[in-house]
Amino acid sequence: MKSLHAYLNRYVSALISEKDFEMIAGHFTPRKLKRRHYLLQEGQIADYFAFIVKGSMRKYYLDDKGKEHVINLYIENWWAGDRESFTLLTPTQYNIQACEDCEMLIITKENKEKLCRQSVIFNEFVVRLDEKYSIASQKRIASSISSSAKARYDDFAACYPEFLQRFPQHLIASYLGITKDTLSRVRRQSL
Template sequence: MEDILRNQIEKIVKLTDEEFQFVLSHFSTKTFRKHQYVLQAGNPAPNDHFVVKGLLKSFYLDETGKTHILQFAMEDWWISDPQAYHNALTATLNIDCLEDTQVYIISLDNREKLCAESRKMEYFFRKKTQAGYIALQKRIQSLMTLSAKERYDQFIQLYPQLSQRLPKSLIASYLGISRETLSRMSDH
């Protein structure tokens, strides 16, 4: 389990064994079962989650009860409700497990302490945050400018392994299209 976290960090910064043990001391681990909520809207969102094993989705329900999926997260990905996490607010998003899941958890307090004491980790989290902003911008632009077929093709190209693990109904929700539309597109 530790290797996955260390590899994630060392894609951006190299750590000595001692430095990694220091980093690790700021995290805890948790296991969730399939269909278990990691976070529910209306609750505090004190943790960011690094996925070691499993698959999760973050979503919100609109006033009509329709589900809107914002993000999926599989192994080697991070997931939280960023607004609630960084601003100590209650969550507006739900995060639930699509598979049995193991995560590393870091509280905002521990992240702040870690960044204050390690320039490498401050740099790491800054680079991860920038990458998240860029991914979000690309997602919004694709929703605004691409056709449903183009969004589906882009999803398959960007996340081939994810598309194999998800039911079409969840992919359709993520893409903002109906399950029927997705079925027509994927059958061709």
């Protein structure tokens, strides 16, 4: 829970006291997930989000030909889930799978909404997190439309250097929307 407390404090205007954090923490449930097991599978409704305390995950979907496309990679202090399914309570088209054994703190949609009503500071956190997510999504879309494979890789390596050590090359290539061969070539160019 300490990692969640520190994480929340990075995004709010006033530090969350121990007492207030105890109330917030009471809305989360600890959960473990073994490597290769799923947090969420296509067709399920995501009525929860997971704060990753330990481990890593990937979010992907399969196209009509069965090819996997990685949408997100997650490590410690990241939130894993499907925002669309969580918000609209519709079946997800994604799979979220543990790449390593994971320890998480789960918050349900009901508890998130309850917390936003009960805690001004948690509500502020949610707004800031949504803003950050929106900005990151816009940057990723713009990059995938107009940047070269090398520029995408260089940006990825600069923004998420720890991901290069944590995830296999084929997942990074899929996340960047390039082939493994292209990834190998641009990595050589970057060195």
